[in-house]
Amino acid sequence: MLNNFYNFFQYSNNNNLSFFINLVSNSLEKIFNSIDKNNYPFIKNIELNDNILTIDLNNNKTYILNINKINKQLWLSSPFSGPKRFEYDKKTNQWLDINNYKINLYKILNNEFNNLIKQNNLISYKKLNLI
Numbered sequence: 001m002l003n004n005f006y007n008f009f010q011y012s013n014n015n016n017l018s019f020f021i022n023l024v025s026n027s028l029e030k031i032f033n034s035i036d037k038n039n040y041p042f043i044k045n046i047e048l049n050d051n052i053l054t055i056d057l058n059n060n061k062t063y064i065l066n067i068n069k070i071n072k073q074l075w076l077s078s079p080f081s082g083p084k085r086f087e088y089d090k091k092t093n094q095w096l097d098i099n100n101y102k103i104n105l106y107k108i109l110n111n112e113f114n115n116l117i118k119q120n121n122l123i124s125y126k127k128l129n130l131i
Helices: 014-038 105-119
Strands: 043-049 052-057 062-068 073-078 082-089 094-097 100-104
Touching: 014 043, 014 052, 014 062, 014 073, 014 105, 073 105, 082 100, 082 105, 094 105, 100 105
Parallel strands: none
Antiparallel strands: 043 052, 052 062, 062 073, 073 082, 082 094, 094 100
């Protein structure tokens, strides 16, 4: 891990874990609501249960976002960019990829969903814009 990256969640007490779980819950709800309200036709099913967000696409590909409490990370399994692990950066208020701190979770999802909109010629559909 890069020394200059400030990870807010390097503490092990219960208050920080509760805060982390709440942060993940809020982030997953934000993603769920942003995608669900747009009713994209390339999505077969979207479900959020117990801090696991599953997005099934019509092409039999699936996104999974879930919490990792031990490492205090948010994990993404994308059918397009593969697996990634994110830690929350308090300074920038972003979920940043632990292997490349220039990559943030919302930008990945925005790019991939907007590519799906373009590939499916869904010009009348609103672009995903998580911030």
